[in-house]
Amino acid sequence: MSIDDRALGELLTESNDLQVDALRVNREVQPALADIGASRKGRPVDLDRVRSVNTERRRILRNGGFGMGALAARGLLGGAFGAAVLNIVARPVGAQENVDVMILNTASSLENLAVAAYGAALELPFIKNGNAVVKAFAETTMSQHEEHSAAFNAQAVALGGGEQNETNPKYTPIVEDATPGLTGPAKVVDLAATLEEVAADTYLANMGLLDDAETRTLMASVMGVEVQHLATLLAVKALLAADAGDLIALPPDLAALPAAAGSVGFPESLATPDMASPPEEGAVQ
Amino acid sequence: MSTQTPDINEVPDVPVVKAGMNRRRFLVTSGLAAGAAVAVVACGSDGDNNATSGATATTAAAGGNTTTTAGGGGGDLAIAAGAAGLEVLAVNTYGAALDAAAAGDLGEVPPAVAEFATTAKKQHQDALDAWNGVLADNGEPEVTDPPADLETTVNEAFAQVTDPAGVAELALMLETIASHTYLDAQAMLEGGDARVLAASIQYVDQQHAAILNFVLGEYPVPEVFQSTDQSIL
Numbered sequence: 415m416s417i418d419d420r421a422l423g424e425l426l427t428e429s430n431d432l433q434v435d436a437l438r439v440n441r442e443v444q445p446a447l448a449d450i451g452a453s454r455k456g457r458p459v460d461l462d463r464v465r466s467v468n469t470e471r472r473r474i475l476r477n478g479g480f481g482m483g484a485l486a487a488r489g490l491l492g493g494a495f496g497a498a499v500l501n502i503v504a505r506p507v508g509a510q511e512n513v514d515v516m517i518l519n520t521a522s523s524l525e526n527l528a529v530a531a532y533g534a535a536l537e538l539p540f541i542k543n544g545n546a547v548v549k550a551f552a553e554t555t556m557s558q559h560e561e562h563s564a565a566f567n568a569q570a571v572a573l574g575g576g577e578q579n580e581t582n583p584k585y586t587p588i589v590e591d592a593t594p595g596l597t598g599p600a601k602v603v604d605l606a607a608t609l610e611e612v613a614a615d616t617y618l619a620n621m622g623l624l625d626d627a628e629t630r631t632l633m634a635s636v637m638g639v640e641v642q643h644l645a646t647l648l649a650v651k652a653l654l655a656a657d658a659g660d661l662i663a664l665p666p667d668l669a670a671l672p673a674a675a676g677s678v679g680f681p682e683s684l685a686t687p688d689m690a691s692p693p694e695e696g697a698v699q
Numbered sequence: 700m701s702t703q704t705p706d707i708n709e710v711p712d713v714p715v716v717k718a719g720m721n722r723r724r725f726l727v728t729s730g731l732a733a734g735a736a737v738a739v740v741a742c743g744s745d746g747d748n749n750a751t752s753g754a755t756a757t758t759a760a761a762g763g764n765t766t767t768t769a770g771g772g773g774g775d776l777a778i779a780a781g782a783a784g785l786e787v788l789a790v791n792t793y794g795a796a797l798d799a800a801a802a803g804d805l806g807e808v809p810p811a812v813a814e815f816a817t818t819a820k821k822q823h824q825d826a827l828d829a830w831n832g833v834l835a836d837n838g839e840p841e842v843t844d845p846p847a848d849l850e851t852t853v854n855e856a857f858a859q860v861t862d863p864a865g866v867a868e869l870a871l872m873l874e875t876i877a878s879h880t881y882l883d884a885q886a887m888l889e890g891g892d893a894r895v896l897a898a899s900i901q902y903v904d905q906q907h908a909a910i911l912n913f914v915l916g917e918y919p920v921p922e923v924f925q926s927t928d929q930s931i932l
Contacts (some may be wrong), residue, residue, distance in 0.1 A: 452702045454803065461787060482799040485875065486785035554918075554920070555920070557922050558920070560890070561924075562923075562924075618899060618902055621885060621891070621895045621898040622891035623895060627886045628888065628893065631886050634882050634885045634898055635923075635924045635926075637898065637901070637925075638878060638882060638922075639920060639922060641903075641905045642909035644906070645909040645910055646919045649910065649913065664916055665916025666913060668863070668914060671810070671811035673811055673814040674813045675811035675813075676810070676811035676812060676815035676818065676910070677814050677815060677817075678818075679862070680818070680819075680822065680903050680907060680910070682904035683821065685900075686899070
């Protein structure tokens with residue numbers, strides 16, 4: 415594989431600088447969010463809002479959302495796990511629950527699972543000692559997911575809720591089940607792409623559910639990063655499938671890239687949230 | 700650079716809108732505090748056929764409650780019109796790049812770059828069709844012109860482009876402006892469906908940007924949190 419290690423290092427340093435800037439901005443707005451959260455504590459439940467969320471929830475389910483169809487198509491749903499997943503998905507939002515906090519908790523649970531999955535992948539010999547770009551991507555992406563989880567948790571606390579430090583209950587057993595079968599980079603990339611798509615689709619669907627504008631902006635901002643992870647993984651997956659792993663390099667050999675590399679990273683004109691997790695899936699109990 | 704009007708009849712149906720979105724739900728009574736900023740987007744074009752001024756959109760969005768604030772107004776329809784203008788600019792720019800490539804003006808164009816431009820152009824056309832569908836269903840004219848100031852900037856930049864890398868850099872600028880604007884709009888859009896549509900396009904534009912970063916030899920995911928630095932709102 416051809417790779418300019420120094421250039422890659424510089425790019426990662428630049429990315430880290432951007433990360434520091436983003437975190438600083440995030441910290442600056444937290445006091446204001448805490449004030450908002452304090453003002454909302456003890457506020458009566460908005461029953462209209464609960465009804466609205468449940469209506470939207472049913473609409474997403476009717477349209478094949480919340481990941482059920484897509485999971486089944488990927489062979490990731492069946493048997494006892496399938497029953498457990500269905501139980502989680504079938505539970506509607508209750509009147510006693512703060513929907514925005516539930517959404518944030520679920521988002522943190524997905525981020526925590528992504529951190530765990532990338533961490534486990536980095537222990538695999540063919541990742542740890544494999545393609546330097548893939549390894550650097552896994553390390554950087556894991557770190558980015560950690561920051562996302564922390565931001566969602568901070569926002570949940572600011573809105574009067576609690577932190578979610580556990581991994582997502584629906585996907586954790588699915589990932590654990592898939593782990594023994596991760597015998598090569600392509601399977602790891604495939605699993606990582608699925609987790610990124612679940613997170614991104616969840617955040618996309620949540621744009622229609624979230625009441626709080628600051629939370630929407632935060633979640634859409636994270637979505638914008640997860641979809642870039644996803645696009646990169648889809649491109650890497652295609653190159654691996656074409657037995658062209660040597661083209662996974664920075665900078666790439668543009669002339670040698672297959673035409674499909676120019677479009678495989680964005681399969682839809684308008685993204686549909688068909689892998690979205692419902693608001694309460696990862697809520698703190 | 701070509702600024703030809705896209706042929707709406709050639710645009711395929713848009714899945715998100717078909718999948719049950721009631722375009723009328725975009726109509727909300729909006730009391731946007733950021734009306735002036737929204738108007739900048741909505742009034743970005745000089746074209747006579749451009750859809751809405753901020754005030755016109757407010758009239759529709761408010762169901763007859765005309766907003767008369769000078770330079771202000773707003774609402775989801777104003778943002779929809781501004782977004783459509785950005786999409787026109789993207790379609791035209793990718794179209795011009797493909798024309799230049801076909802004419803041999805860009806030298807040897809790698810297959811992956813040509814495929815990127817072709818697919819991105821189609822996807823921006825689909826996004827344009829989605830926004831114009833929203834506008835048309837709410838009695839507003841469709842947007843066919845890009846924001847005049849941005850078009851001038853892009854035309855000047857395009858005149859300097861001589862190779863595929865230059866096209867990629869210009870495309871990255873456009874995708875970044877679009878995705879940052881869609882993210883910025885999340886705090887302003889009132890309708891849930893409008894927010895999901897904006898986010899579904901932000902989703903794809905960010906993916907375009909990731910692949911363009913890769914093509915240009917940059918790290919494909921440069922930010923931990925997507926920013927709104929390049930938003931035109």
